[in-house]
Structures are given as structure tokens and as C-alpha cells.
Amino acid sequence: MLHASEQRLAPIDVGQNVLMPIPCVDRPKIGPRNLMGVVTAVTDDFYSIGTQNGHLRQTFTRNQLAPCGAEFFSINSIRDGETSLRTAINTTALTTTQQENYTLKAGSCHAAEKIENRKTYGGNLLWEPSMQTFLFSATFYSGLIAAPLSGYVADRFGAKTLLLVALTDFILMTSVGPLLAKSSYWAFFISRIVMGFGEGAVFPCVNSIASKWFPPNERSTLAAIYTSGIQLSTGISSIICAFLCTTIWGWPSTFYSFAILGTLCLILCYIFANNHPKNNRWLGDEERTYLENSFETNGKHGQFKNANEMPWKEILFSREASAIYLASFSSNFSSIIASSFIPLFLKEQLGLSITQNGYYTPLAFVSQLISKNILGPVSDHLKRKGIISKTKAVRIFQTISCFGSSLMMLLICLVPTCETPQLAIPILFTYGFCFACLVPGYFTAMISIAPPCTGTISAIGNIFGNTGYILGPLILAFVSYMEFENKWLIVFAIPALTQFISGIYFMNFGSADVLQCIQVPEKIRTENYKQ
Template sequence: MDSSGEKTPLVPAHHGFFHYKSFRFWMAILLMFALFSAINMRVNLSMSMVCMVNLTAHEESERAANRTLPAINPKCVMSENTLKTKGYNGEIRWSKQQQAQLLTATFYGTLATAFWSGTIADRIGPKSVLTVTIIIYILITFASPTVAQLSYPAVFVLRVMIGAGEGFVAPALGSMAGRWSTAHEKSSMAAVYTSGNQLANSLTHLINTELCASRFRWPAVFYLSGIIGIVWLITWQCFASNYPEDNFCVGAGERNYLEEHSPSLKTQVRGSVPWRAIFTSRAVFAILTCQFAFSFTLAIFMSFLPQYLRDVLVLPLSMNGIYTAITFVAQLISKNVLAVVADRLKRSGKMSHTACAKMFQTICCAGDALALSLLAIFGSCERPWVAGLLLAAYGAFFSAGICGFFTANLSIAPRFSGTMTSLTGPDKVWTCVFSAGAVCNVLAGVVFWFFGSAEVQPWGRNDDASTTSSSHSLSAASLSERTFARRIAAKREENCVNSERNTQENSKRN
């Protein structure tokens, strides 16, 4: 009741982020299944390839090409019969080089949409961007089984198109997450919605191994992925919105809470993107560095882990899916536990946002480096259980990065969260690799232009001047000693010849 005696309307209390009545939590779940659906349709090829390809079709030519190379371990080599008994008996004849090209084709497509997709997500709305992208994914996924049996180049084109669509997924998710979370909830929001990555990689590989071994075989992998995408798309259209204030499911208490702690971005995203400030920011540079390391290992594990388990650990198809899931299940558990801890530390005031992010990022980088180093040393078909433990350790440490640089990426510029995610999203690993390669080539060309030469250098000539000027070099010193010895020997030979000649002349005179 106010001073005039009139009753003040009560504002409903808001619920915590993880409360079942909190719609921002359900938005995080929707975003999680959006990522699940997108990744499921992208990585289904990496798992199904191990059972759809005839590995022995190119065996003779590859053996002939490598006949001079010694076998690493006879126990780790699978014969044709072993391949069939372990479930790897496909019918499509793609060489190992073609398989690798298909697995990396998505990254080429991402290069075409990497840098401008985030700006589009911020301007026209992430809901529409995700809707169009998933529709394209669904169409490509349903067409893939038929195309795979008809034309390898056509499959490659479809994978490039998948990559082009992937360039829009991460920025749209980042833009939506930034609009539906407060500063103290960003680690939790990031942990929940990025869990779609771990769910997709773990469940997809487990289910796909069963489908490959069933009477439906590998085409069922693609059809199931497409159906999941359709289910998510219908749910997304019914309940998602670009802003909390536009959503009919958001209660008055939650709406007031979001307006108080995270003002509406409707009128703020219209300004131009400060590209110069972004690219000269030390915070952005730090995030880009961590994102490169994060994405590099993530891309390897998402695309090539099934092949590693098959070719190096020599696991049967049924165990391939289980071992693949180990890493992503560990990530799923670790990231959600650590996210709650991180948000509580920030909310209680015990740690600042920056200190908390730095602590978890250090745990991520140091732990992953140790786990991967041990995996490189001890990973073997004779000790697959050791590799399984190290894969689990890697996954647990890996997820600490969500509370580190990933949370920082959502926090440093809420107005441009989509743009920032497009610059630092998980699909930028090959952009960084190619950019680094371009920079190295430019530097090499510039250095050689100014300092290179194809003329014989003074220190490379076999004369007195060269040996004198190179007296401090070990190779030049050795050359000088050999030259001096040859001259002494020649002088002695000359003296012997002259002495013999004088003796003969004296004999004739006598």
C-alpha cells in the first residue's frame, strides 16, 4: 500500500534459471535441441561411413603403394575377414583420401559464410536464421543416402552446403542465448544449450552403430536424423521468439526480472558493428586464441574419432559407438556441474567475472594438454581401456572452457553476441588454419623478396677470403683446415719433385 492509501499491485516473483517454470531455461533446452539436431545431421556421415564404405576395395593398391613401410604392430592390423566380423562391411567404394575429403568438406562451406552470418542473425533475428538453416539441413539429409550411391562429387557438394549452413547455426544460437540470459546466468545458459553438442555426438554414435548393424543398415542413420530435425522445427516454430517480451510463455515476474537485469536489445542492435574496435580488442584476441585451440581438438574428435577407434584401437563396431560416447558424456556432465559452480561464485561476489573465466580456462587448457599428450603416448590396440580413461579425462577438462572463454564471448558485447559468435564460433577452426597458412606464406614471400639470393655467397667460395671471414663457423673452420692441409701436401710433393730433379741433374754433371 502506498502513501495515498491505494494498494500497490504485486509483481510476481521470478523463478531461478533451472526452475521448471522458468521459460528462459526452456529456451535454453530449445537451443540445445537445435544444436543437437544440426550436429546430428552434420556428423551422421562420420559414424555411418565406417559401416557404409568397403574398406577392402582399395586395399591392394594401398598395400602396393606402402609395401616398403614396416607394420607398426601386427596385432593392430585387421584382415578383410576381421573387418567383416567386426561389422565394417560396407558396399560404397570410397578411398581413404575421398573419405577424408568428405569429412572436411563442411569446413570449406563454412568459410563462405563465416564472417557475415552473425551480423545477419543480429539484424533479422536468430529464429528465422535457424529455421531456414535447419530446413536446408533436413532436405540434404534425406537426399544423402540416394546421392551417396550415385555420385561421389554430388555428395561432396552436399557436404559443402551443410558447412555453409553451419556457418549460421553457431551465431544464431549465440545471438538467441545473449537475449535470453542475464550476466549472472550466462555460464548456465551456455552450458545447457551447448550440451546439444555432447548429446548429438554421444547418442548419435551409439544409435548409429545399432542402425548400421540392423537390417535397415546405414541409410536409416540419415532418415532418422531428418525426422528429428522435423520434430524440432515444429516445436521451434510454436514456442520460440527472438525476444522475451514477445513470447506468450514468459510470465510477468520473469519478464520484469529480465528487463531489470538484461535490458531489451530490440533498440540496441540497429547500430553499425564496430569492426575496428573488435579487431583491436585484447579481450577478443584472447577469446580467438582459446577458440582456435578449443575448435581444433573439437573438430578432430567430431570428425575423425570413429576412424581412430577403428584403425588404431581396432575396436568392433559395437564398441566404437561406446568409446566415442565416452568423451562427450564426460563433457556433458562436467560442463553443467562447472557452470553451476561458476555462476554461484560470480553471484556470491567471491570472484569477478574475469577472474572466474580465467580460472576455468586455465583448467581447460592445462587438463586437455595433459590428457592428449598421454593419449598420444599410451593409446594402443593392446590397451584400449587406457585410451577410454584418457578420452573421459579429456572431455571433463574440455568442458571447463565453457565457463571460461565461451562465457566471456557472450559477456563482452551482448549487443553483438551473434557477430561475436560468428567470429569465434566452433566452426572457425579451419578459417584460423587457412588464415595462419596464408600469413605464413605472405611472411615467407616478403622475407625472401628482401633477403633472398641465388648467387654464390662469399662464405660459400673455396678461397682464402672465405675461410678468413668464416673463421668463427665450425663448418668454415673445417674447410680452412682441409684447404691448408691440401696446400701443405702439395708443397711437400713439389719439394720432393724438385729435390729429385736436382739429384738427377747433379748425377748427369758428374
């Protein structure tokens, strides 16, 4: 029984479908749960609620995995393109000095064997380290320009169309990559700039869609699923690329293969992705009602009508948002060092062959895949049970991500040597496992604190993240130019320090609660019940 004073909208009649907050008496920290029921009796002061099987139940089906799957393949397509570039550079790009002579500071290692391993990389692209560095960061320059505009467009007009355009950009630039790389370095560089406009738009679009499809206590699981495309593409693609580079088709085949895969992703996104549950053709009325009433945002989980409605001050300057932006910078800074330069570190410092490199490199990404898909659901389970609050959950997991990955980045350049390269295996695996805790950490916070503005917040986060992406290659180029003796220690210590600082800040100010400027008191929402 519920008192009639709890009803705040239109009068309720028998037979109507009602979604209302039911408090968890035993665990009040988690707040009310939105449950679906049907009005079975009405009196002057009370009305009863039941369902066809006689009890309240939470409505949730796997139709929500349709947009989630489309987002997964979108991210997978992007990362495959990035892997193609790393493969082309790490396996075929040589400096003019390397073209004439292979050298290795092997110490007491078997120098001849290590030098022979170096020669397995081959290569005919005469690009100096500075040129290689600019290629690694080219997409991030244009991404800085595309991100803020794409986030606003996604929140204002819907994200699906913009997502399809971004994927098309990636497919076209990946397809022409080998031809441009062989003909002109600068033509290839410009194609990377063009590709960056698409990359800058993808995550704001994906996050904007996700925030409108998944209720708060399901978002860590959601983020784990659709960001798994990063690890699958980066990890598995490293093995695939290593194999393709040894075939008669060589490294260009990696570009063509991933362009074909990207086309498949584009088709899947066109069919399955939707801006909002109300636009989905496969969603049932009951689940649609549940989703449309599961957000504490005064019904504003669609697009804003004009820019003046956006709470710009809170989005830009609140402590909760700034914790997300700092985490985005530090995690992306650490990620670009790990994903782009650990293969180079394994090649130069540990003297691994291209085949060995292909097996070592994916370890961090495989462990990330395992970690996020275990800890994401665990985080959501703990929140639903009221064991920890949403904010405490994101703080705990982000702290593990920052401090754990920071420690492992220091160990990777201090412990293994060319005599004991196998010691890198547990370090790489642990690094990835800790790093992936950012998914139930700051990434969950990013799609939770302001659902109507998620695209914009993601875009601003992308600006900070792309700044980290740009600084990573530049730092390596600077350290290489200065010829510091402990080059790799310096390269890995800097992102380790930024991760540590970011972790301390997020531990104090990070949050997954909806910002007060958007949140309103819970309302009982009603809709005609359809048998």
C-alpha cells in the same frame, strides 16, 4: 530506504514496480544485483521499496528454458547430421587397397582377431582418404561464408527466422544424403557444401537469442544446458549409429532417422524460440521487466538500427575479443580431431571392432555432458556469491579446458596399445571432462562481453572455429600422405600445442565483463506495477 537522488528516470510514485541495483556490501567484487520491488512510500528525500510479501526478491522463472530448450534441440539436430556422416565414412568407406586386402600392424597383438574386427566394418563406398577428408571439412568451407553474414543479420533483424531456415537446410540435405552418396561422390560433396551454409548460421543465431534472455550470472548454466545437445547427439548417436549399421537397413537409416529428429527440432524451435523476452507469449510481466533491465548495455539488448552503431573496432581487435577468437580456433581444431578421428584411431591403431568402437567413442562426450552441467552452475554460483568475479571465472575454467585437454590428447596416443586398449577409457573420459570447461570458460565470455553484438561476435568466432575444423582433416590427410611412422602422435600433438598456446593467451586477456564501448552506468528502471 533509498535516497531520492538515486532515482534517475521518471518520478516514482507509490505502487510502481522498480528494478534497481542493490550493492553486495559483504562482497563488493560482484557489483550490484538487480532486484524487483514496489514503491510503498515516498517523501521529499527518500522512498521505501517492498514487495507483496514484504521484501525485495530476484525474479526468475523457468520460462527462460523455452528458448534454451529450442537452442538445445537445434544443436542436437546439427550434430546428429555430422554423426551420420562420420558413421557412413568410418564404417562403409574403403580405399581401393582396403577393398582387396585387410592389413594391420599389430606387433605382438592377436593380429588375426584384430583383422577380423576390421572386417566387421564392411563397406561399399570406394572413397580414398583424401576424398574422405574433403567430406569431413566440406561444411566448414561454406560455413566460413555464411557465418559473418548470419551474425550481422541475427543482431540487426532477429535470429529466429534465420535459425529456422538453417535447420530446414540441414533436414533436407540429411534426407537426400544416402541417395547422393550412392550415386555420386561429388553430388554428395556438394550437398555437404549446401549444408554448411546452414551450419554457419546456427551458432550465431543461438548465441544471439541466448544473450538477450539470460542475465550475466546465469550464462554459464545457460551455455551448459543448450550446448549439451552436442554431447548427447555425438555420444548417444554413436551408439545408435553403430546399432543401425548392423541392421538390414544399414548406414542409410542413420541419415533418415536424424532427418526425422531434425524435423521435430524444427517444430519445437518454431513454437518456443523467441528473439527477445518481449516477444514471448508465456512470460509474465514481472519477469519480463526483470529480464529487460538486467543488462548493462544502455537498453540496447535488442537489435541495432543500423550498421554504424556496431562497435566494429572493439569487436574485431580488442584483446578480450581476440582471446575468444583464438580459443574458438583451438577448441574447434581439437574438437574436429577428437570427434572425427578418434573413432578412426581406435579402429586402426587399437584394432577395435565396430561394436567396441561404438562404446569407446562416446566416453569423451558423456564426460563433457557431466562436466559442463556440473561446472556451469558451479561457476554461476561462485559468481553470485562474490567468491570470484565473472572474468576470473572464465579464465580459470578456460585454463583447465586448454591445459587438461592438451595433456589428454598426448596421452591417448602414447599410453594405450592394441594389447591394452582399455587404458584409453580413463584418458577419453578425462579429456572430455577437461575440454567441457570451455563452456564456463570462453563460451560464457563470448555471450557476455557485448550482448547486443553477440551474434556478430559468435559469427567471427565461427570463422576462426571453422578454420580449425578445416585444418584438422587436412593435417590428417597430409600426415597420411607423407606416411610418417608416428602418424597419430603428430596428428594429436598439433592440436594439443594450439590448445596450450590458446590457454596461455586467454589466461592473460580473457574477460567476461561488458566492453566499455557498450556498458553504461547502472540505471534504475521503472515500470507500472501490475497487481
